[in-house]
Amino acid sequence: MSQKESVTISQNNKSLGKYRWSICGLLFFATTINYLDRQVLSLTWSDFIAPEFHWTNNDYGNITALFSIFYAISLLVAGRFVDWMDTKKGFLWAIGIWSIGACLHAFCGIATSGILTGNWLLGFGGSKEVISSISDTSLVISVSVDLFIFARFVLAVGEAGNFPAAIKTTAEYFPKKDRAFATSIFNAGATVGALAAPVTIPFIAKSFGWEMSFIIIGALGFIWMGFWLFMYDKPERHRKVSVEELAYIQQDDFADSQVEGFVPETSSKVSLAECFKYKQTWAFAFGKFMTDGVWWFFLFWTPAYLSSVYGMDSTEAALPLFVLYMITLLSIIGGWLPTYFVDKKGMNPYEGRMRAMLIFAFFPLLALIAQPLGYISYWIPVIIIGIAGAAHQSWSANIFTTVGDMFPKKAIATITGIGGLAGGLGSTLINKGSGVLFDYAKDTNMLFMGFKGIEAGYFIIFSICAVCYLTGWLVMKSLVPKYSPITDL
Template sequence: MTNYRWTICLMLFIATTINYMDRQVLSLTWKDFIAPEFNWTDANYGTIAGFFSILYSISMLFVGKFVDKIGTKKGYLWAIGIWSVGACLHTFCGIVTAGISTGTWAFTFEGAREAIEAAETAGTVIWSVSTVSIWLFLAARSILAVGESGNFPCAIKVTAEYFPKKDRAFATSVFNAGAQLGALLAPFTIPVIARYMGWEMSFLIIGALGFFWMGFWVRMYETPSKQKKVNKAELEYIEQDRLSEASETSKPATEEKKEKGISLWKCFTFRQTWAVIFGRCLPDGVWWFFLFWAPAYVKDVYGYSSDSTMGMLLIFTLYLISMLSIIGGYLPTVFITRLGMNPFAGRMRAMFIFSLFPLLGLFAQPLGNISCWFPIIIIGIIGAAHQSWSANTYTVVSDMFPKSAVATVTGIGGMAGGIGSLLFNQGSGILFTYSKETNMSFMGFEGIHAGYMIVFLIASVAYLFSWIMIKILVPKYKIIEI
């Protein structure tokens, strides 16, 4: 049997790595490089992160249907092409800000910085540098959000095409580990590029990676039945679920019939869809909070900049620990194959286990008074639990819905995750600015420390609450029939 399905999984892994590196550039550069230049506050950054999240979520609602319609090959090309363009456009926000706010158009990055500094010193700024820069970054983030929203609907649909149900959670956890690898590479590359070449080049260099991936995808991807590198034995392994169902009903399964689609609004009438929504909303908000705010947390609470050796080591350690999610992705396979559980029951048992680990977040801030390594390790464990949880939430979709609707429902789940991210990021930005200005107190913590304690408290119980809601909505395994 050939194993070309794992080559395709590797392509998904690389795409997800690029996806998260593009997403991380802003979080690793804004506090130390961009904010001083444009006078941003935490609330300003929270607005940008929140706007990205809500546009990402809205796009997810429709991109899944788009991918189901045009197919994964073309869909993935569109997605990564758009987000790579959006990532590269961030590069020119400084130049355009200088031109609009000062009336002086410089065509080099350093010239733009000098124009802004000179205008602010002389008091000749036409438009607020902060306001103009925020709007330009919002525009670039909009394009990035629309493109990035296609990654997971495409990847989950490809996984459903290339893997049987019992292997999908593990395959998903493998390609989903690209998120952690992207986050691991980011702190050792992006701040260094920003320090020595300017923050603009960090967006340009990382953004260009997607265009290289597109060239390989065009040559390497075809559906399993059309892929010459997939032999008969591997194709039978991939299609074992369909063949088994056909055997049970005594119907021939020589060819895969085209399945009926499900309209976007019809999907919302199923309890299974709402289970996916609850499984993604709060948990994704927690993950995106750590993704967007971890560098700022290290700087605000412990004073380490993103380009300092200690700052890079802390962020690297956080995401290195989160790589343990690959093991977590294999856990449902153990329950399914060794205990004979159906796919949904196996995943729900695994997800309950994963929902308990984030409770460690309740101790992150108190232990941080002893050493900064304690909260970093705890956040890393929560990250590993999240990615394990996420891999199974994605796979639950392909368990309960026909392939023709997988990308659509995955998109709906992504929309829910984006809304959760909006609430976490926008709310956190406002909370942190307020906590600094008022020196608020909460559970023995003051100022920004109190703000982070509140967020850790919410993040810690989010997964257990979500698991309970999924269990209420779908107490037993039931496949959608159309």
């Protein structure tokens, strides 16, 4: 395809087929389900699970930290798995496993009573009665935490496949200039999942028991699998992708072939050792390490923050959390902004993405004033966390697509997995550290910068979160200062 033809196709985009957006819609719903499943625990542990099993903040912090470790390691394997199995089968395996893992949480109470008493035939209600009659609470804590850790392990193994598969699918179905926008749309599923969670999960748990919240939400993944099975195929083979739409999707092929030293992509597999030879890999991994933990902290700990600092239960916190994640939906703009820089300012996709990411990196600095102004109203930190969340999701949509900018399609899932591993390690540090810090601050009534007790702990973590994005951007820019696609992998 010539450059002129590419421009013509771009200008007549409205006349093209739009099946690629149907695939993007599937990715959106998969990501929504992904985040719903991981949010069930954070919205039920404080009011429903902790009283039953006598958990502390540290117990919950251990579970979330280990989930982050499992998720991080699994991402490395999941990326390789998706590249090996290819997109269709890889995604089916991933969502099937994580849906099983989500449902497994519901049976941790029955398993706890079974292990401690030898009676495995009790239902949900019967197991609660048995657990409440056990005097050795330390044993209940130990067994229940271990069982939830196992359920989180299965969930993490499956959920790790979502983003490598989704990013690979986006690279298959969208040209480079549109990938950030497409990614921001499917990545908005994370926000919608987080948005739907507080207005559904606590009420399901309150009406039917916390166990049913895991089962009902977990079952959604099995429904999605049916749609994916019948709707997805490679664009070049898909009967619903027109010749014109396929040409639009593949418009980058000509431009890439003009790069000096370009080598046509082969179907050979890429080893991990090869991936680590490139600065582009390290730049992506460091950016993920510095920023993923911020999102996970807000996702896992905001309900606990509203409970600990403002005394809200999970149903009272539903409206503030709903508003918070509504604000986060502004992240869709984050996918549009690089396209504006490319189309209107003449930048290449990588330059446009990095310019956009620098802009987004400044918004989390507002977290520095979330706690200081929180005494006025809880709405101030809620709005600030929402803005920081929108900035993160905008950043995330763009950092993911830098992989497609730089690497051949055969390596995208693997590189995404490497970055996910780094992000998971960062998430582990912040989740484990937060649990330990919050218990210490609460127990010692710690004083820091005018704050006392657990509020001091939250102020410290908010401050760390605020500066992570600028730090990540500066290191990424120093490692890869300009557009440098990999042509020899």
